Amino acid sequence: MSAAEIFQYARDAFSIGAMAVGLVFVIAGATGVMRLPDFYTRMHAAGVTDTLGAELIILGLIAQAGDWQTAAKLALVGLLLFLTSPTATHAIANAAHRAGQKPDLSHFKPKHPADAGSSEGQK
Amino acid sequence: MFYGISLTAILVALWLTLSGPFTLSGDYPIVMGLGVISIIVTVVLTYRMRIVDRQTVPVGPAIPLFAYWGWLGGEIVKSNLAVLRLIMKPEIEVEPRLVRVAAEQRSELGLCVFANSITLTPGTVTVDVEDDGFLVHALDNSFTDPAGFAEMGARSDTASDGKKTGDR
Numbered sequence: 605m606s607a608a609e610i611f612q613y614a615r616d617a618f619s620i621g622a623m624a625v626g627l628v629f630v631i632a633g634a635t636g637v638m639r640l641p642d643f644y645t646r647m648h649a650a651g652v653t654d655t656l657g658a659e660l661i662i663l664g665l666i667a668q669a670g671d672w673q674t675a676a677k678l679a680l681v682g683l684l685l686f687l688t689s690p691t692a693t694h695a696i697a698n699a700a701h702r703a704g705q706k707p708d709l710s711h712f713k714p715k716h717p718a719d720a721g722s723s724e725g726q727k
Numbered sequence: 728m729f730y731g732i733s734l735t736a737i738l739v740a741l742w743l744t745l746s747g748p749f750t751l752s753g754d755y756p757i758v759m760g761l762g763v764i765s766i767i768v769t770v771v772l773t774y775r776m777r778i779v780d781r782q783t784v785p786v787g788p789a790i791p792l793f794a795y796w797g798w799l800g801g802e803i804v805k806s807n808l809a810v811l812r813l814i815m816k817p818e819i820e821v822e823p824r825l826v827r828v829a830a831e832q833r834s835e836l837g838l839c840v841f842a843n844s845i846t847l848t849p850g851t852v853t854v855d856v857e858d859d860g861f862l863v864h865a866l867d868n869s870f871t872d873p874a875g876f877a878e879m880g881a882r883s884d885t886a887s888d889g890k891k892t893g894d895r
Binding site: 628629632635636639640641642644645647648649651652655656673676677680686687689690691693694697698701707708709710711712713714 | 744745796803804807810811814815818819820821822823824825842843844846847848849850851852853854855862864866
């Protein structure tokens with residue numbers, strides 16, 4: 605196997621790994637949006653998708669870009685996400701705060717789904 | 728003047744990166760000509776608005792800012808894993824907190840970098856900006872470590888302030 609082929613395989617393995625881990629973070633963000641109790645805590649789960657999920661997928665795409673210009677454009681997209689996503693998150697949070705949405709600050713620990721289901725069955 | 732020249736150089740590099748091969752054959756004289764015109768118009772407009780200074784063209788603090796982003800990347804990975812662990816636990820258990828964080832940055836760019844850094848690390852979001860600090864919502868009380876906020880604030884201050892002289 606020549607050096608170029610080894611480099612090719614290493615590059616493919618790197619981008620597959622980066623994009624797979626990025627997908628895990630994106631799915632975790634979506635799961636968190638469904639599981640967490642109120643608006644503000646759900647926003648934190650969406651932040652996971654914004655930061656590591658998106659950046660890891662872009663990193664995997666950069667490794668697959670053929671020429672330096674495509675790679676530079678993808679890096680600029682990543683930089684734009686890095687700079688704008690906190691601004692957008694803050695805008696949403698601040699809008700909710702000003703509109704009078706009160707954060708739920710109580711200790712949140714729902715019952716395990718199996719227990720919740722059995723107690724409903726006994727009713 | 729220095730910041731005007733740096734702004735022009737950054738815009739030229741951006742245009743060359745975004746617009747195709749560097750030849751003058753075919754349609755490329757038009758493309759390059761439009762690039763030159765739009766760069767000149769942008770620089771003239773920003774001069775007329777008098778917003779070309781240290782804070783809008785941060786070439787002075789560029790290297791400290793990139794070093795800070797490297798450190799921030801490590802923090803983002805750590806807090807991402809912490810939030811991931813909280814979300815993916817079979818029995819979800821969170822205790823949200825609303826805390827005040829003191830902001831003692833000397834420049835407006837430093838304040839902006841600090842607030843955005845807090846929002847960028849998952850688990851903490853800057854909800855409101857007050858006179859002497861930020862109102863921060865945290866997903867769990869494990870994210871509200873005052874020492875962590877203080878370290879991030881000090882690092883963002885040194886990264887954004889550069890030579891610590893507020894002049895042009």
